[in-house]
Amino acid sequence: MAAVKSTMAGTVFTVNVAVGEEVSVGQVVLVLESMKMEIPIEADIAGKVSAINVQVGDFVNEEDTLLTIES
Amino acid sequence: MGVTNYNEKLDKKLSNIFAGGHSKYHEKLKEQKKLFVRDRLKLLFDEGEYTEDGRFANCEAEDLPADGVVTAMGKVNGQTVCVMANDSTVKAGSWGARTVEKIIRIQEIAEKQRVPMLYLVDSAGARITDQLDMFPNRRGAGRIFHNQVKLSGLIPQICLLFGPSAAGGAYIPAFCDIVIMVEGNASMYLGSPRMAEKVIGEKVTLEEMGGARMHCSVSGCGDVLAESEEQAIIEARRYLSYFPANYTEKPQITETLPAKAGRSLEAIIPENQNAPFDMYEAIDGLIDEGSFFEIKKLFASEVITGLARIEGQSVGIIANQPKVKGGVLFVDSADKMTKFINLCDAFSIPLLFLADVPGFMIGTKVERAGIIRHGAKLIMAMSSATVPKISVIVRKAYGAGLYAMAGPAFEPDVCIALPTAQIAVMGPEAAVNAVYSNKIEAIEDPKERIAFVQEKHREYKEEIDIYKLASELIIDEIVKPSDLRKVLADRIRLYSTKEVPLPPRKHPVYPV
Numbered sequence: 170m171a172a173v174k175s176t177m178a179g180t181v182f183t184v185n186v187a188v189g190e191e192v193s194v195g196q197v198v199l200v201l202e203s204m205k206m207e208i209p210i211e212a213d214i215a216g217k218v219s220a221i222n223v224q225v226g227d228f229v230n231e232e233d234t235l236l237t238i239e240s
Numbered sequence: 241m242g243v244t245n246y247n248e249k250l251d252k253k254l255s256n257i258f259a260g261g262h263s264k265y266h267e268k269l270k271e272q273k274k275l276f277v278r279d280r281l282k283l284l285f286d287e288g289e290y291t292e293d294g295r296f297a298n299c300e301a302e303d304l305p306a307d308g309v310v311t312a313m314g315k316v317n318g319q320t321v322c323v324m325a326n327d328s329t330v331k332a333g334s335w336g337a338r339t340v341e342k343i344i345r346i347q348e349i350a351e352k353q354r355v356p357m358l359y360l361v362d363s364a365g366a367r368i369t370d371q372l373d374m375f376p377n378r379r380g381a382g383r384i385f386h387n388q389v390k391l392s393g394l395i396p397q398i399c400l401l402f403g404p405s406a407a408g409g410a411y412i413p414a415f416c417d418i419v420i421m422v423e424g425n426a427s428m429y430l431g432s433p434r435m436a437e438k439v440i441g442e443k444v445t446l447e448e449m450g451g452a453r454m455h456c457s458v459s460g461c462g463d464v465l466a467e468s469e470e471q472a473i474i475e476a477r478r479y480l481s482y483f484p485a486n487y488t489e490k491p492q493i494t495e496t497l498p499a500k501a502g503r504s505l506e507a508i509i510p511e512n513q514n515a516p517f518d519m520y521e522a523i524d525g526l527i528d529e530g531s532f533f534e535i536k537k538l539f540a541s542e543v544i545t546g547l548a549r550i551e552g553q554s555v556g557i558i559a560n561q562p563k564v565k566g567g568v569l570f571v572d573s574a575d576k577m578t579k580f581i582n583l584c585d586a587f588s589i590p591l592l593f594l595a596d597v598p599g600f601m602i603g604t605k606v607e608r609a610g611i612i613r614h615g616a617k618l619i620m621a622m623s624s625a626t627v628p629k630i631s632v633i634v635r636k637a638y639g640a641g642l643y644a645m646a647g648p649a650f651e652p653d654v655c656i657a658l659p660t661a662q663i664a665v666m667g668p669e670a671a672v673n674a675v676y677s678n679k680i681e682a683i684e685d686p687k688e689r690i691a692f693v694q695e696k697h698r699e700y701k702e703e704i705d706i707y708k709l710a711s712e713l714i715i716d717e718i719v720k721p722s723d724l725r726k727v728l729a730d731r732i733r734l735y736s737t738k739e740v741p742l743p744p745r746k747h748p749v750y751p752v
Contacts, residue, residue: 177565178603204598205667206566207514231605 171214172234179203181227181235190218192238199223199235216240257295257305261329269329272425274402275469277310277327280360283473284323290314294345297338305330307338308363311346313353317481322350325360328403333363335409337373340381347387354486356396358476359412362403381408388415393586395486398479400472401426401452401462414461417583418479418535420472421452421462428455428462457538460575465538479533482547482554483587490588490736491554497528505721509635509660513667516563519544519594522634523559526550526725532557535580540572545580547589551729553736556584559594560645562635569600569644574614577644578621585621590628590732593652597641598667616751619643623650624748628735630654630728633661633715648714653735656727657706657715664704672696 182202192198192212201208216238223235260266260276269276275283282288290312297307308330312323324343326333335343350357366375375381385408391397392415399416403425410428413419421428429450436442436449448454455462464479466472484491508521523532527548534546542565546557558577560567584591600606600615622629622644631652637645642663646652657663664671673680676696683689702708709715719727 177568177570177601178605202514204566204568204601205514205669206562206568206598207516208566209516209563 170239173236175229175233178230181223181225186218188218214240260327265329277325285314294342309339309342311342321356322346323358326363328362334367336367336370340374343384359399361401361405363409365406365409385411396483400476418463420464420475422466422472423452426452460539463535494552496551500524500529518563519559519561536576540576543573553732554589555592556589557592560597562596567597571609571614574618578618581621581625585625585627593631593645595633595637595645596635599639599641613751626740628653628738633657635660636662638666655715656717656719658721661706668697668700671700
């Protein structure tokens with residue numbers, strides 16, 4: 170199980186996956202908006218999305234867990 | 241005793257010295273996929289040849305060949321260099337009195353000859369049993385670091401870390417221009433995991449606390465992560481090829497290689513200002529193919545720093561990476577850029593800034609980490625650099641990001657914009673929001689509100705139109721992306737005679 174964490178402070182712009190979905194390494198699972206830029210967040214392991222902790226519009230800080238992947 | 245016997249004695253001594261430590265320690269090296277110190281030197285030097293000093297250090301003691309360090313001169317890419325290389329088969333590469341004296345002497349030779357100094361480190365640190373002879377005095381271990389400071393900026397100093405670099409010894413890499421670490425074997429730490437457990441109660445592995453990958457990606461103490469010793473040595477040789485022998489000389493110009501074939505800059509840069517793209521692809525289109533030597537690739541990757549060649553000329557590239565953290569500047573990005581700017585400026589390597597930067601990060605976390613003083617440190621380094629500075633606004637440079645990327649106020653030799661460039665205190669959305677937020681909220685009809693915002697965006701974009709900035713002489717040149725490589729090559733050639741007298745003062749008070 171691996172937590173996908175926020176790389177920087179910002180708001181959740183899009184959530185690109187759903188719970189139960191299979192993802193591959195490097196797939197963009199979520200996009201943050203910060204400093205007026207779109208910040209893609211990639212999965213660093215392959216597996217199934219087991220939990221999503223955030224919704225579009227939520228503020229997240231650096232290192233916050235955004236979602237969890239089970240390999 | 242006849243002459244033959246004298247020679248036999250010498251041969252015996254020499255063969256002991258060349259063999260290094262006990263065979264069981266050689267076995268251990270093999271297990272760890274490490275090379276014997278003399279094999280490392282053979283790989284490092286042209287034709288494997290070197291001239292050694294202090295070879296007989298501690299030869300009266302049977303088990304301390306060369307006193308655990310080889311100090312030598314030889315050639316790398318035809319350029320003479322000085323080297324000190326620990327022998328971890330001799331008391332784990334620890335430092336005794338003669339080890340330290342040999343290291344100090346080879347540094348003194350490098351200073352006199354004005355040639356690069358390489359440190360091949362694989363050492364457990366001080367030989368505690370010899371501490372009074374090697375630690376505190378005028379020519380004790382502290383002198384090694386004092387010499388490194390004196391040599392900094394005078395000659396290139398390179399560290400190859402093959403094994404541990406413990407306690408005080410960890411300052412050898414810290415004072416070098418670049419640290420190449422071998423994954424799995426190299427480590428740096430002030431206190432070992434064993435000491436950490438005893439003194440502060442922390443249980444941690446060596447790899448977690450001071451391993452190569454950690455230092456190259458988290459602490460920023462390492463610059464290049466190598467897969468093997470052989471690769472580390474190849475990287476060191478390659479690194480040196482961008483540098484002159486010392487600060488009074490200029491880097492060599494090599495033959496021109498074409499840029500890598502790939503997508504044009506026009507195709508790489510997305511129309512949406514806020515969408516990410518990969519700056520590596522843009523760099524590939526500008527430099528001679530295969531010439532990129534990246535420094536701190538795994539650390540603060542929102543900014544890219546690396547040496548390259550454009551039409552054979554050495555250049556130091558600093559480029560924002562919009563693909564990572566939007567290319568926003570953080571505390572670590574400032575550290576990474578500052579060290580790289582200082583490195584290039586010391587050795588006459590022109591600086592090329594490729595800007596696509598939304599600015600410095602804001603928010604509680606970075607303010608508490610002192611982003612203002614880190615930004616000041618970076619801006620001071622960039623501002624004081626007197627090598628040719630070429631600033632290219634690739635897509636946008638907002639706020640202090642423009643300053644950090646050698647914007648017009650910091651005397652770049654030229655500030656070039658691509659037609660896609662935007663220069664402003666902030667982007668259109670943020671600016672319109674900042675100026676008109678009360679007015680926008682007061683408009684009740686949603687359609688009217690959107691129309692108002694769009695009109696203000698349009699006005700703002702006109703205000704920061706790149707031709708307007710060129711007309712005001714804020715930027716010097718607007719260049720088609722497809723012409724940029726040629727323009728850069730010509731400009732670097734034109735500025736090769738640049739000389740700026742240093743201001744009459746001791747030194748600035750550096751923000752840190």
